[in-house]
Amino acid sequence: MKISHYYCITSLLLLILFCFSEGWCADPTYGFTAVPLTEWNFELQKPYDVPLEERYSYENGVRKLWVYADDKPHDPNSLTQPRTEVRIRGLDYSSGVWQFEGYAFVPNGTSGVTVSQIHGAAQDATTLILRIYNGDMRYYSADLIATGMYDRWFRLNVIHDVDGGKVTVFIDGVQKFQVKDKGPGDLYFKCGVYAAPRNISYYMESRWRDIKIYKK
Structure with missing residues (x-):
């Protein structure tokens, strides 16, 4: 016995x-402090020639964002790919340790699309791009981060240690990826759907709930 x-x-x-x-x-949020958010912090970017309600809805706490491959960019003077994204406004950062958290859902068929990013860097336009290709999540179009992402809610946590020069990605509380960042800059978090340069599906959609920002 x-x-x-x-x-x-x-x-x-x-x-x-x-x-x-x-x-x-x-x-992953242990040791962090939540930053208060209001609806003002959720700035929407969508094709410039269509009403917001034709590319975005917010019901029962869920933000649904979608875009089509032949949509216009977010600005008539932009040459970028079509997008419908939430840009976290008013919380730009250039130092310290910051974290994005959100629960995401990507329907089957959405492919070749960025669903989350850290915009800004010393050496590039972005520090981090998380893309979905055929149900897999990748770092830009290269490193595989996670598989089986379609048709389920998953918890995404992205920690950016600017002073330490690294970004860490967690899926459902499990560390899946870590990479050196691209230097400090005017940095902020985004999520939604932003078409990749190539190999994209005609229709792209992601849904988000319980979005939070933390810092140390």
């Missing part, structure tokens, strides 16, 4: 240590 009890305790401790080593048991 004593041996069995000892075995159970030892197994539990080993499991806990394994979970922490894999990032499964640690809440």
Whole structure:
């Protein structure tokens, strides 16, 4: 009986240590402070020639954003790809440690589209691009971050340690990716749908709820 009890305790401790080593048991928001948000902080960008309600809805706490491959850009003077995005306004940063959190849903068929990003960098227009290709999440169009992203709600946490020069991505509380950033700049978080330069689906959509910003 004593041996069995000892075995159970030892197994539990080993499991806990394994979970922490894999990032499964640690809440990525631990040690951070939530920044108060109002609806003013959620700036919408959408094709310039269509009404907002034709590319965006906000019902029961869920923000639904969609765009078509042949849509116009967000500004008549822009040459960028079509988008419908939330830009977190009023919380630009250039130093410190900041975190984006949101629950996202990407329907099957949406592909070749950025669903979340950190805009701004010393060496580029963006620090981080998270794109969906055929149900996989990738860093820009390269590194695979996670698979099986279609038709389910997932929790996304992105931590940007500007002073440390790194960005860390968590999916459902599990660390999936870490990369060196591209230097400081005028930085801010965005989410929604923004068509990639190529290999995009005609219709692109993502849904978001419980968006929060944290900082240390």
